[in-house]
Amino acid sequence: MxxxxxxxxxxxxxxxxxxxxxxxxxxxxxxxxxxxxxxxxxxxxxxxxxxxxxxxxxxxxxxxxxxxxxxxxxxxxxxxxxxxxxxxxxxxxxxxxxxxxxxxxxxxxxxxxxxxxxxxxxxxxxxxxxxxxxxxxECLREESFSKERRVSELTEREKSVLKLIAQGKTNKEIGKALEISDGTVKVHVKHVLHKPSFRSRVEAAVWAKEQKNL
The missing domain is CATH 3.40.50.2300 (Response regulator)
Known part of the structure; x- marks a missing residue:
């Protein structure tokens, strides 16, 4: 193999x-x-x-x-x-x-x-x-308020991508769930991380899991 x-x-x-x-x-x-x-x-x-x-x-x-x-x-x-x-x-x-x-x-x-x-x-x-x-x-909670404000700038599709990231989905799985191409997923993930200034997928995922109104 x-x-x-x-x-x-x-x-x-x-x-x-x-x-x-x-x-x-x-x-x-x-x-x-x-x-x-x-x-x-x-x-x-x-x-x-x-x-x-x-x-x-x-x-x-x-x-x-x-x-x-x-x-x-x-x-x-x-x-x-x-x-x-x-x-x-x-x-x-x-x-x-x-x-x-x-x-x-x-x-x-x-x-x-x-x-x-x-x-x-x-x-x-x-x-x-x-x-x-x-x-x-606990580390991320200190930044939660400013992140919440900036996440409001995401489009509905980008918020959907963020929710799937929080579920631990890979880019390929996100594309399948939303019926979009791998390239489109990469663009959305880039925006999801950049707009609220998340430094990694893990930071985005943990933050999203903490939110009740996302």
Whole structure:
């Protein structure tokens, strides 16, 4: 079976990297094309291997995970970056999503759950450890009023897209539900994120779930 998703694992602990790589081998659609333990090695791998997904540690000894995240998204915003970390700090969580992370998973999850979440991410979903949902909601609540005001600028179709994002739907699933093309979905998603200044699909989804009148 041909590999469908090229992955780079970035973590400064070689033993942990090896464990993650072994976990990924359980899914034949995953192909680990490189591993790295610092900023320079990570960016060389990203530029040379053009991955679909990067699994990225947040707090490394000589490297800032957020710095790598920002560099990856600047190089190619389509690369999905999933933070894989021990930090359950709400501020770390929010900072990662503000800088474009596509997921935030805790290392203390069961390996099977981590693999399942990475599989979801590969399909275009944004993933978040269940224990971090409340933390993210609390962080975003402070910005809720201004977001609510700006969301009122969305068209009815864009609001429909936002509701589907909140349900965890991928772009393809949104297109099917609304009977519109993938290209049109991408335009609507761009507007949904830009007008209210959402920094990621996760921020938009969590905010929308908190609203009763959307």
């Amino acid at each position: 041909a590999s469908e998703h090229d992955i780079i694992v970035v973590d400064d602990h070689p033993l942990f990297r090896r464990g993650v790589i072994q976990l990924l081998k359980m899914d034949p659609s995953f192909n680990v094309v490189a591993e790295a333990g610092d900023f320079e090695a990570a960016m060389v791998a990203v530029r040379e291997r053009d991955p679909d997904i990067v699994l990225l540690d947040l707090n490394m000894k000589h490297t800032s995970g957020v710095e790598i995240l920002t560099a990856i998204k600047t190089f190619d915003p389509s690369i999905r970056v999933i933070m894989l970390t021990v930090s359950d700090s709400p501020s770390d969580l929010l900072q990662c999503f503000q800088n474009g992370a596509d997921g935030y998973l805790l290392k203390d999850q069961e390996p099977e759950q981590i693999l399942e979440d990475i599989q979801k991410a590969a399909k275009g979903q944004t993933v978040l450890s269940a224990s971090m949902n409340q933390a993210l909601a």
